[in-house]
Amino acid sequence: MAKKDIELAIEARNLSIYYGDFRAVTEVNLKVVQNKITAIIGPSGCGKSTMLRAFNRMNELVPTAWAEGEVLYHGKNIYDPDVDPVEVRRRVGMVFQKPNPFPKSIYDNVAWGARVNGYKGNMDDLVEQSLKGAAIWDEVKDKLDQNGLSLSGGQQQRLCIARTIAIKPDIILMDEPCSALDPIATLHIEELMRELSEDYTIIIVTHNMQQAARVSDYTAFFNLGEGRTGILDEFGETDKIFTNPDHQTTEDYITGRFG
Amino acid sequence: MSTNIFEDNTAQSEAFHSNLSSRHRSGRIWHFVFQASTLIGIIALTVLLLNVLDSTFGYIAVEDEINPADLAINGIPIEQLHQIDLVWILEQNVSKGLFRRLESEMPWEERTREEIYDLVVARVVNPTVVDTWSLRESIFNRNQVFQEAAEKYPGARVEFKSWLSSAFLATPQSPEPERAGVRTAILGSLWTIAITIVFAFPLGVGAAIYLEEYATDTPINRLIQTNINNLAGVPSIIYGILGLAIFVRALEKFTSGAVFGLVDPTTANGRTIISAGMTLGLLILPLIIINAQEAIKAVPNSLRQASFGMGATRWQTVWHHVLPNAVSGILTGTILAVSRAIGETAPLVVVGASTFITFDPDGPFSKFTTLPIQIYQWTARPQDEFRNIAAAAILVLLALLLSMNATAILLRNRYSTKF
């Protein structure tokens, strides 16, 4: 577990998430450390994506989904009735599994989020900074007015990261961001995540054990519990989880004996 | 039969090959069926168009009441006579009452020579169409047409006539087919459709946005959805009855324009363009809603997620992402719905389209007639010539429809985003 003096970015307390009657995730307690990368791993269907989306209330887009418990951000439960999910999502940005740039120009892809969130500064600078921050500036600086969909898959994903950092969130959620990419593009994104972790807190869901081991500081292993509900099986520093896990199930999963 | 070119005659590949040729055969049969249905559709449309063209053009036999040559003064034919002489001819040949009425409409000095000449031809020479032939007969049996005309109408001249002409477009309704035009009906149709679009498009798209993006899956919303789907299939005459009850009767003060002080309240009634437009609007509202819903559904969900994930509100998501990507589908659906409204007759008859008006509609509170109504009335007349002008009016209606659709398609191509 995280040491006491470490600053927390966001924390789940006794969090359970339901789709209708089905409990997808049960009583999770998870502390996400500021400016670190936390990886969520686990077998398919154990609720990793559900857990990730709980951090910015994206589950609410599914009409049947609801949550029990707390997610504390700066000491405030984001599920409190007086919290506006729009504000939560501005502070907790998200990059999806499949690159999904808007069918707009590269420039507008980055500028749009900032604009709707009321950004008043110099937009050209923000776009340039964000694209540089996502390590894609050199590739697109001459074609900012081209459609974002004309880029390659890996470039599209970095564009999506650029558009997320343009709204200056604290935390970036990434749901299998490299699953649609080739190994080179994957390496690009991984390097980028390391750089981003200096300024941002990153939570990433991945099926790739090497990736989790390579990029993350902390690892949360989710498993299927009774009634196919997801539970947090083990959580700790990545080094420990990958070399000397407490639970046999964790070791079995990491070494590929199941899942 | 296909043969096994790989020569591995196992039982499995035998089965595969006997099966393969029958699969190809059924594929060819279906291909043929699809081609045939397309062909039948095209043939039906061609026959329809030919049928209309057949009545729009063709030879006519015309008899003059007075031979224009007999009107010549001192050997000068009327084509070359001076305006004063033409007025004199008029005075000699028409009744005193008509002459005075024409003069009081506009004094002779203020009329041009051409106008007076036209009056002489219309009132004095007074040509009447005594017989008409179809375009088919006019082309393939030309000699027979002339022979028949010479036998039956010795004093008549035979000329080729296009019933669709600029005069036909520019003149209002008339009880005489040779003088009747569609000006009033075109303007009536345009006004009515404009009202229909203004009324139904925002309402329909708004309802579709609500149902797709805001409404949750409750029993009430499901009931509403089912109702909308069923309303799309209700016969149009029912909408006419509804329009009569609501717009013409219940809202008469508003639809007659009386509340705006536009008409004399004692003669005002609700049988106006705005009643007709709103009735047609109700008729196509379910179509627009359903089509817009389909278009909105087709916008990929990943786009909405991306937008919400950036901290956009629901309205920003709808306005910036859903609508721009659905607009092409929405407009396509609207084109179909409005095309249907343009061709509607029955509900407008119920709502009270005028059977005979000759003055242009000048706003939403005018009495009206529309092209389909005009066509319907003309086809019901016994004289042959009314069928000819009905055919010409059908061509006008088709042209109107095509040009409106073309505009909508241009708009659509302009505003749609491409994936």
Ligand SMILES: Nc1ncnc2c1ncn2[C@@H]1O[C@H](COP(=O)(O)OP(=O)(O)OP(=O)(O)O)[C@@H](O)[C@H]1O
């Ligand atoms: N929109 C939804 N409606 C109902 N049930 C859902 C929905 N989304 C996910 N679930 C269920 O919740 C459980 C967890 O799903 P989730 O997508 O979080 O799994 P995951 O760990 O991300 O799986 P994967 O690794 O395959 O992406 C699954 O049993 C799934 O069927």
Ligand SMILES: [Mg+2]
């Ligand atoms: Mg997932």
